Amino acid sequence: SPTFDPHTLRGDFPVLERTAASGVPLVYLDNxxxxxxxxxxxxxxxxxxxxxxxxxxRGIHTLSEASTDRYEQARRxxxxxxxxxxxxxxxFAAGTTAAINTVARTWGDQNVSAGxxxxxxxxxxHANIVPWHQLAERTGCRxxxxxxxxxxxxxxxxxxxxxxxxxxxxxxxxxxxxxxxxGTVNPVERWVRQAKQYGAATLVDAAQAAPHMPIDVQAWDAxxxxxxxxxxxxxxxxxxLYGRESLLESMPPFLGGGAMINSVTTEGFTSAAxxxxxxxxxxxxxxxxxxxxxxxxITDVGLQRIHQHELHLTQLAHQALAEVKGxxxxxxADPQDKSGIVSFAIEGVxxxxxAQWMDTRGVxxxxxxxxxxxxxxxLGLAASTRASFYLYNTTxxxxxxxxAVSEVQAKFAPKGRRRRPRT
Ligand code: PMP
Numbered sequence: 576s577p578t579f580d581p582h583t584l585r586g587d588f589p590v591l592e593r594t595a596a597s598g599v600p601l602v603y604l605d606n607x608x609x610x611x612x613x614x615x616x617x618x619x620x621x622x623x624x625x626x627x628x629x630x631x632x633r634g635i636h637t638l639s640e641a642s643t644d645r646y647e648q649a650r651r652x653x654x655x656x657x658x659x660x661x662x663x664x665x666x667f668a669a670g671t672t673a674a675i676n677t678v679a680r681t682w683g684d685q686n687v688s689a690g691x692x693x694x695x696x697x698x699x700x701h702a703n704i705v706p707w708h709q710l711a712e713r714t715g716c717r718x719x720x721x722x723x724x725x726x727x728x729x730x731x732x733x734x735x736x737x738x739x740x741x742x743x744x745x746x747x748x749x750x751x752x753x754x755x756x757x758g759t760v761n762p763v764e765r766w767v768r769q770a771k772q773y774g775a776a777t778l779v780d781a782a783q784a785a786p787h788m789p790i791d792v793q794a795w796d797a798x799x800x801x802x803x804x805x806x807x808x809x810x811x812x813x814x815x816l817y818g819r820e821s822l823l824e825s826m827p828p829f830l831g832g833g834a835m836i837n838s839v840t841t842e843g844f845t846s847a848a849x850x851x852x853x854x855x856x857x858x859x860x861x862x863x864x865x866x867x868x869x870x871x872x873i874t875d876v877g878l879q880r881i882h883q884h885e886l887h888l889t890q891l892a893h894q895a896l897a898e899v900k901g902x903x904x905x906x907x908a909d910p911q912d913k914s915g916i917v918s919f920a921i922e923g924v925x926x927x928x929x930a931q932w933m934d935t936r937g938v939x940x941x942x943x944x945x946x947x948x949x950x951x952x953x954l955g956l957a958a959s960t961r962a963s964f965y966l967y968n969t970t971x972x973x974x975x976x977x978x979a980v981s982e983v984q985a986k987f988a989p990k991g992r993r994r995r996p997r998t
Contacts, residue, residue, distance in 0.1 A: 578884045579876065581969050587613040587872075588967055595937035602938040602972045607755050607783060607916055607945075607963030609805045612869070616808060619868035623861050631860055632834060632851070646860050649867035650850070653815055656870045657800065658791040663820055663849040667858050670814035671782040672702040674801035675749070677816055677853065678778055679706035681826040682799075683747070686776070689715030692745045694737065694775070696721045696729050696761075697953050698754040701946040703780045707749065716746070723953065727757040727906035734766075738773055745775045752784035756945045756961065757906030758889070758916030760788075763795050771796075776822070782806055786965070787885060787914050789878040792817055804862060809869030813862035816853070823849050830855035873966070881966045885915025888964045888973050892917045895977040899984050905954055915964035918945075919980075923989040926958035932986065933960075936979040 595601045629638035654662040668674040693707045697720045724730040748770040770777045778799040786807035803814040832855035837845040846852045889910040901922035930942035941961045944951045
């Protein structure tokens with residue numbers, strides 16, 4: 576079937592059984608920030624700690640070999656998950672933020688100089704803005720933002736114009752596959768093809784894509800792709816930096832220390848081969864094993880089915896929220912252009928008041944700028960409220976969410992003012 580019944584999965588997630596502080600059943604709609612974990616992930620991690628944990632790579636003893644096997648097996652799981660050509664292209668990092676910083680520091684410092692341009696979009700998360708601002712401080716390059724249209728998508732004509740205007744001066748196009756605020760799904764393959772015509776490198780921020788839809792790095796053809804474990808039912812403290820092998824080979828290492836070296840002398844060092852070259856120090860061993868269990872879990876459910884399920888929930892939310900007075904959904908009007916993210920503002924009501932009231936109803940949503948201040952400035956908003964769905968969310972939960980939003984509107988929105996006639 577194209578979708579599935581989320582009720583059959585909920586029992587896999589122990590935390591979903593609890594109530595909110597107000598004593599009512601929890602409706603967890605903050606998945607864009609971080610998801611919950613199924614028992615299978617918790618078990619995989621505690622099994623490691625309880626039965627075979629040791630440091631990897633350096634040991635010749637039984638436990639170290641067992642841990643190394645499982646750690647490298649996790650790398651092969653991620654390789655298959657992304658359809659990467661080789662597991663040498665899959666590097667474990669602390670998360671999306673660490674992965675983008677690594678690319679900016681290594682590939683960026685090596686390939687970008689004064690007068691060059693790093694192209695971003697106006698819907699980027701701060702994790703895909705600040706490392707490039709820092710690169711600009713170091714090198715004198717410029718960071719340029721592709722503007723959005725009124726439908727919360729990058730304006731393709733204006734993007735074309737930027738490429739025509741700046742051409743080969745653009746050295747990197749770094750963009751999110753799915754906006755963490757608008758839910759917009761971006762045309763990754765098209766944008767990568769366009770960047771290649773001008774000889775630019777590409778980095779895809781897949782933090783909001785990898786958990787929710789199938790990814791194929793060979794079809795997408797991007798040079799770098801990054802995501803975090805904690806947003807796809809996995810542990811915190813781990814993420815992935817996928818990089819094209821030829822690029823990773825030519826890049827200098829970022830962090831120096833143990834494991835990333837071939838040899839060290841009093842004069843200097845030589846780097847290890849991929850992937851160790853970019854994995855200095857003791858890696859997140861148990862987290863990698865947990866991430867592999869999370870990937871197994873969501874792959875068993877099916878990424879295409881997860882995407883369809885979330886689209887269905889988004890559709891229901893869009894329809895129902897259209898009835899709430901003074902409410903503006905930000906992002907694409909058509910749920911078909913989106914992922915399972917619904918952000919909105921209510922005229923005259925602060926986003927923090929909305930989220931606080933919703934919490935009394937057991938509904939967990941996020942309020943603020945969602946680490947996307949340039950986007951909010953562009954939208955003319957100080958803050959927004961975001962509901963973000965995942966595979967365990969149900970239509971009943973969407974109904975409880977909408978009910979709570981209606982209550983907020985009735986309770987907090989300014990009343991009794993006569994509409995001024997429009998002139
Ligand atoms: N990019 C996007 C699109 C995100 O949604 C997030 C997390 N909110 C990040 C980057 C940063 O991820 P992390 O905090 O796991 O490093």
